[in-house]
Amino acid sequence: MLFNSIEFFVFLPIVFGLYWLIGGKNIKTQNLLVAMASYVFYGWWDWRFLSLILFSSLVDYSIGLALGKDQKQSKRKVLLWISICVNLGFLGFFKYYNFFLDSLIDSFTFFGSELSINTLNIVLPVGISFYTFQTLSYTIDVYNKKLEPTKDFVGFMAFVSFFPQLVAGPIERATNLLPQFSIERKFDYKNAVDGLRQVLWGLFKKVVIADNCAKYANIIFNNHTEYNGSTLLLGAFFFAFQIYCDFSGYSDIAIGISRLFGFNLKRNFAFPYFSRDIAEFWRRWHISLSTWFRDYLYIPLGGSRGGTSMKIRNTFIIFIVSGFWHGANWTFVIWGALNAIYFLPLLLANKNRINTNLVAEGKYFPSLKELRQMAITFFLTLVAWVFFRADNVTHALSYLNDMFTLSLFSWVEIFPSTILALVLFFIGVEWLGRANEYAIEKVGFMKKPIRWAFYVLLIILMFAFTGEEQQFIYFQF
């Protein structure tokens, strides 16, 4: 079920009504309703894959209980590895089996031999990368004794399958979300209104900005040989805003809906395109995934505590794994490696934490220096996005090769002025609201008629400039 579908617009009020009217103050009924609604939400896409979520929940719930009882370190380690193998086993099979097989066949061909193994026609279960990491965080945290294992299976099922963030995040830590299933949740007017506002902003980002940018990004990327350098740069620009508004829009909707049900999810994006360097960008982009990798991979590997070679190794590992998490394609691996290359000089020069404050804090406009820094950082991410968007490595290289020519300084061959004006409007609103959790969080200062007129304006823009409906990009990850 898509957030921007008519089915969801029917589904949400029903679940909301049942949750607060029937569920009332009874946590167990509320949890059961959330779990059931989440299974309906996921099963709407393909009910067969519900068994995967259920199995994953059962395994991690049982292992969590066993970890709580067993104090012997060696046994605990075995239990942890069982959980890791089961979860990553499913992920590996569904997402990476064909990729590894194809790569193996290609390597044999490269060395002159032939390997004949048939690939499988595997359907990737939606959101598998997200809920796998979520359940893994539970087992790891219980193993590290940061979290008490839960004895409430229904609450645990609801945590793993929580429908607002099930298929595209934010990837919630068990330490943050799971305890919320065992505390009393009361309807809070302010929180619910704030949640709806965030949903509205998320829908605007997705329906107006992402879907419209997607149209032009697709045209330019799919026919890149026909365009000059500046148009190809514009194509990358459109894709940059497509992916940002698509994914952060989804996160906003997920966080907003969770608020309607009395849950607080973690922030996933913090205005990444206003970053002054790549390190800041990665503190602001897909925060739930970056911090997951930081806590469960980078730090256990030694983080940046060791010598230079260790720093370089760990940085490459975390970025490449992060790239690979996005999809079984060499383009994602290169995208990750490229970001590692951008990030390393800052880390090695110990300058990766110089921009931790808000850009141009308390000012309307950035300084020239800040503007230059933001432009350079944005341009670097733009180049990396080409790999992310391209069909394969050859496509990406050819795109960049055609982009970095003298024609980069000629006039663009496609100029959708309305869409560009909408993107500028969006950037303006984001800039003004960059000190908040999400851009329009603080519109409460406006008087009610003006505030409502602003919401209606957003809805009107959605009606008037609805792009062709595209599935959320991150569903495929």
Added chain:
Amino acid sequence: MKKFLKNIIAFSILAVIAGEVVVRMTHAMSDIPQRTIDKYGIQKYYPNQEGYWKGGDHKWTINELGWAGELPSSYNNLITIIGDSFIENFMNPNECHQSAYLEEKMETYNFMEAGRSGVSLIEAMEISKNMDSLQPVKTLVYVNNNDFYESIREVKLMEDITQLNLKDSSIAYGKMKAPGLKKVLYTWKLLYYFYNRFPLFVQSNNTEAVIENKVDEYENQLKSKLEIFQLIDYISNTYNITKTTLVFHPNCNIEIIKKCKTAGFGVIVLDSSKDETSWSFEYDSHWTCYGHERAAQQVANALLK
């Protein structure tokens, strides 16, 4: 909770009103003319309607006789043009209709169109019979393969389309499909916008696609051919086809064309294969102004021969 629900309801009403205004002002949805069924069982439009096509670039008009487009200045030396949505042609302005192009190319004739989306071949023949009172010198019926299949109840049952029941050689006139719902949808444009943007019955549409595939599969099978041949024989025996010319869309089934020739129809077969420019819209199989102009040119060439 009460305050929340109250505000939600108030805001929703405001948003619906604002949305309706925007959809109407931007012509996000096409205006749809209202239909009626005349005393002969023919579905046509209420006379003298007009509205905007999606995007608001041009207007469509319904003439005094209840058909799309303009009426001829005179009924002398009249050629009638009958067909489905290609002839109705709401997606193009009136100057891109077949009648307009043919008039330019055949100045001594007058042309009158009777087109409505969903018209089957048998319904086209019924329309033609009713237009005989205008004494046309020729009747052009624009057809494609589907118009034959959709004319036969036993091949593709469609309650809203006039069809021939081969079993007892009777004609089942089409019924209006969900007229109440349509009236609501066409009046409440925002709802119509949502209905189009988020189709509820995707699965039933898929089922229709499956039926169409079956029809394609039948194309080369004897049973279906027999039924189509029976249909053609029925038409040639029941209607006066001496002045009727069937204008076949490009890529129509050659056996159907041959059978129609033998049955006594005049036949013109359109050919777009030599054209580098497509006749159709990018996201719609209907012809653009260019497509209509090319089609009219080929028809005029054939008629003037």
